Amino acid sequence: MIVTDEALMRAVREGDLSRLEILFDRYHLMLFGFLSRMTGNRHVAEDLVQEVFLRILKYRATYCDDACFKTWVYRIARNARADYFASREKGMPLSREALQIPDRGSAPEEQVELAGESALLRCALMQLRADRRELIILARYQEMKHEAIAELLGIDSGTVKVRIHRALKELREAFLRLIENPTCNAKTSQRRLLII
């Protein structure tokens, strides 16, 4: 018999922390997919997934019996991502020397010559404002129904559809501009990430 996510989380809340491992197995890829597409950075996404499970542990006492676990964990993930970027000054990434983290990624100022329309489309997606990018990611990659997205964002499903439509049009325009000038300025993308 498959134990539901909600039953597992109730067990964690009551003190059986080992159940969190099962929830991790079920959700870490889904969360990583969402956070990596939102941030465009594998290592940041991994750190944020860790932060999500840390917050699940920290706030386990607040989990309500009638809450849908998937919606709850997505809320935690959205908040963790927002807090991460809000804690950093605009245009000034955290000093890697201070964090003692070895340099694992490319410098944000790097100009990247891209080949292939997929890479250009990814760049266009990263150029969208975070709330618009999030809608496309939730609907297209996380396969969330419009009603579930509406519940997560606290708006009605009609508004969700209107906003997805607008975001998609904006994505298309950004993509077509990149088709004409196929150079993705990673600094522009990074600056947008840091501002949002």
Added chain:
Amino acid sequence: MQCQDISAKVVDHLAGALGGPERHEFEAHLASCPVCRAEVESLSQTWDRLADIPAIRPDSAAMRARLNALLTDTTREASRIDASAQIQSGKATEGPRIALPGSRESISSWLQRHISPRFLLQGCAAVLLLVIGIQLGWQIRPPGSREVRELSQQVRDLRQMVTLSLMQQQSASERLEGVSWSNQLDRPGSEVVAALIDTLMHDANVNVRLASIDALKRFAERDVVRSAAVRALDTQSSPLVQMALIDFVVETQDRGALDTLKRLSHDNTVNASVRTRAAWGVDHLEAV
């Protein structure tokens, strides 16, 4: 279906969520309207192309290892505290003795020790009902301001007494309720702040200690609270409590915590996530 209806339906169309009759109307309109057809085809192409963007792959094994380390630290801390709490409760072998308050003991502390918090809660509710009744009566006779102040003070004192009593109960859920009550006190006295600090430093339950950190935020400007947070950073071993304390000192911009944060960020016996958060905390406080 008209052109203005198409834009409302295109997202459902892309998600394959249009029902039978609606889908027929949608497709019929596209067949007859080249402008809408071109727009929908263009958006569909973009939508379909999104599937071609390769996914970034995580290092699942490393992520799993970090989670295991966090769970191990948290479980070990919880077990140590449970064992300690059992030893302490084993020492209480005497039955309850109720002694009348002596000359050196205040009535309020005597009440906290011997009257159950539930009874105190009921008493508080009774006083509140009395206040409401008196206020209704004052609509006939204007109240004296001194009477209002005295009654309000008595209600505040009673609420504070209930808070302090709850925070000393054996049940963790009651202590948690006590910490929660402290957030609702209008002008909490120094006794409440001292009790919250004591809870942070010594409570057996991680959730109660975490709640006390949140409750202490409203008193963050007091030196006694800031120094307690730094002391707790030095002594707490639960990763969850350590992370919450790091967030606390960063939010309150307490540069007095810098040395402790630097030590934590280099200490290999400390949980890796806590080390990273401590380094982040150093970075932020040095920038202040």
